[in-house]
Amino acid sequence: MPAQPAGEGFDRVPPNNLEAEVSVLGSMLLSKDAIAEVAEIIGPEEFYRGAHRTMFEAVKGLYDRGEPVDAVTLADELERRGQLDDVGGALAVTDIVSRVPTAANALYYARIVSGHALRRRLIECGTHITRMGYDTAEEVEQSVDRAEGLVYRMAQHGRVSEFTPIKQLLSAGFERIEQLHESNAAVTGLPTGFADLDELTAGLQPGNLVIIASRPAMGKSTLVTNMCTHVAVEERKSVVLFSLEMSAMELIQRVLAAEAKIDSDRLRTGRLRDDDWPKVSQAIGRLAETRLHIDDTPGTTLMEVRSKCRRLKQKHGLDLIVLDYLQLMQPHRRAENRVQEVAELSRGMKILAKELDVPVIALSQLSRRPEERTDRRPQLSDLRESGSIEQDADIVCFIYRDEVYDPDSAAKGEAELIVAKHRNGPLKTIHLAFLGSTSRFASLRRGSGSGPAGPPHPGAPL
Incomplete structure (x- = not known):
C-alpha cells in the first residue's frame, strides 16, 4: 500500500520511517506492557501510513476494553470494524508480528515515529x-x-x-x-492559600480566566501578590506576574513585607528593627528558591504577554499567569473606542489561558457607580469599560473594605471577597482579614462571621 502523507503542502516525500512504525505495532502485539508504554508517547496521528494508523487504533481499542491483543484478535477486530481489507488483509497483520522478534525496544521505536511526525508537523506549520x-x-x-x-x-x-x-x-x-x-481532594486546581476561596472554587482551574476587581485602595494588588507568593513558595509552582502599575522594586518590597510579616513602611524606608533583619533574610532565602517571575515592562501589549508566556512555559514551565491590571495593557491596534479595546484584551487573556492550559488572574478597574449607591459593594455592571470582561471571565471577584469609606466602621481590618460570578459553582461572599501594615490578606477562622478580623486561619498563605 502506498504511503499517505499526514498533511498538505509537501513537494517531496515527508519524513517517515515505516520500519519503525511496523516495529511499534509488532511490539504492541507481543506485549501489553509495550502498549501502555507506547501509548504515552504517540497516538494514531503520529503514524505516516494510513494502514498503520488504523491498526494502532484497533490495538488500542482491544487494550482499552481489556481484551487479549495478538495477531488473531487484531485481525478479528479489524474485520469487525470493516477495515481488514484496508490494511492489506490478515496476512498483513501476521507479517507485522513476524518482523519483530521482541518488544524490548518498543519505546525506542516509538520515539523514532514521534520524531518523524514532529518533523512533518514542522513542515505543515511552515506551510x-x-x-x-x-x-x-x-x-x-x-x-x-x-x-x-x-x-x-x-x-x-x-x-x-x-x-x-x-x-x-x-x-x-x-x-x-x-x-x-x-484522591478525595477538595482542591483539584491550584490553591490560592485562602481556605474558603479554595473550597468554593476547588482551586484555580487550568484554562480559566479569573477577574479580581475593586475601586482604588481596596487592596487588589496586595491580594493577588499574596496569591502569587503562596503558589510560588508553598505550592512550588511557576508563576509570572505582569506588573503594569507598580515597578518591580515596589512589588518586591510588598512581597518581602508580606513574606517576612514586617511593617512595609519600615521596609520601604530602611528603618528596620534588630528583630526584622532575620525575618527579611529568611524571606529572601525562601523567595530566591521559587519560580516567581516578574515583568514590569511599561506599555506591554497583549501580543507581548502571549509571546513571553509561551516562551516561559516552553523553557521553565508555567502554572499561573497574573496581570496587574487589564486596562493598562495595550491592544495591538487601536479600535474605534476604548470599550472595543478592553473587550479585545479580556478575550485575548481568556484565549491565552486556554492555549497554555493554565489559570490566568487579571485585575480590573471598576467604574465610579458603587460610590453613587447607598450600598457601595460592587456589582457585575460596575466592571469598567466593557461587559465583555464579565462574559469572558470564568470567575469574577470583587474586593470590598467598608473602612475605606468609613474609618470608624465596625468591620475595620476586614475585607469582603465577593464571588459575583462562578461559571462552574455557587456564589459567595468570603470574609478575609486585611493586614495592611504588612501588605497581607489572611483567611479568617471559620465561624468568625463578619466581625472584626481574628487570627489568620491555619490555611492562610502568609
Missing part, C-alpha cells in the same frame, strides 16, 4: 506561516502572533488544527472523574 506571509490583508503584527502560536502548539506535539471525537473526550473525562474520586 501555514508561508501563506500568512503572503496575506497582506492581515496586519503583520497579527500574523506574527498567529505564527508564533502555531509554532508553540507544534512544539507541544499538538496538530495545527484537529477535531477530537466525543468518544475520546468522554473517555478522558471519565478517567478524570475516577482520579478525583480516588
Whole structure:
C-alpha cells in the first residue's frame, strides 16, 4: 500500500520511517506492557501510513476494553470494524508480528515515529506561516502572533488544527472523574492559600480566566501578590506576574513585607528593627528558591504577554499567569473606542489561558457607580469599560473594605471577597482579614462571621 502523507503542502516525500512504525505495532502485539508504554508517547496521528494508523487504533481499542491483543484478535477486530481489507488483509497483520522478534525496544521505536511526525508537523506549520506571509490583508503584527502560536502548539506535539471525537473526550473525562474520586481532594486546581476561596472554587482551574476587581485602595494588588507568593513558595509552582502599575522594586518590597510579616513602611524606608533583619533574610532565602517571575515592562501589549508566556512555559514551565491590571495593557491596534479595546484584551487573556492550559488572574478597574449607591459593594455592571470582561471571565471577584469609606466602621481590618460570578459553582461572599501594615490578606477562622478580623486561619498563605 502506498504511503499517505499526514498533511498538505509537501513537494517531496515527508519524513517517515515505516520500519519503525511496523516495529511499534509488532511490539504492541507481543506485549501489553509495550502498549501502555507506547501509548504515552504517540497516538494514531503520529503514524505516516494510513494502514498503520488504523491498526494502532484497533490495538488500542482491544487494550482499552481489556481484551487479549495478538495477531488473531487484531485481525478479528479489524474485520469487525470493516477495515481488514484496508490494511492489506490478515496476512498483513501476521507479517507485522513476524518482523519483530521482541518488544524490548518498543519505546525506542516509538520515539523514532514521534520524531518523524514532529518533523512533518514542522513542515505543515511552515506551510501555514508561508501563506500568512503572503496575506497582506492581515496586519503583520497579527500574523506574527498567529505564527508564533502555531509554532508553540507544534512544539507541544499538538496538530495545527484537529477535531477530537466525543468518544475520546468522554473517555478522558471519565478517567478524570475516577482520579478525583480516588484522591478525595477538595482542591483539584491550584490553591490560592485562602481556605474558603479554595473550597468554593476547588482551586484555580487550568484554562480559566479569573477577574479580581475593586475601586482604588481596596487592596487588589496586595491580594493577588499574596496569591502569587503562596503558589510560588508553598505550592512550588511557576508563576509570572505582569506588573503594569507598580515597578518591580515596589512589588518586591510588598512581597518581602508580606513574606517576612514586617511593617512595609519600615521596609520601604530602611528603618528596620534588630528583630526584622532575620525575618527579611529568611524571606529572601525562601523567595530566591521559587519560580516567581516578574515583568514590569511599561506599555506591554497583549501580543507581548502571549509571546513571553509561551516562551516561559516552553523553557521553565508555567502554572499561573497574573496581570496587574487589564486596562493598562495595550491592544495591538487601536479600535474605534476604548470599550472595543478592553473587550479585545479580556478575550485575548481568556484565549491565552486556554492555549497554555493554565489559570490566568487579571485585575480590573471598576467604574465610579458603587460610590453613587447607598450600598457601595460592587456589582457585575460596575466592571469598567466593557461587559465583555464579565462574559469572558470564568470567575469574577470583587474586593470590598467598608473602612475605606468609613474609618470608624465596625468591620475595620476586614475585607469582603465577593464571588459575583462562578461559571462552574455557587456564589459567595468570603470574609478575609486585611493586614495592611504588612501588605497581607489572611483567611479568617471559620465561624468568625463578619466581625472584626481574628487570627489568620491555619490555611492562610502568609
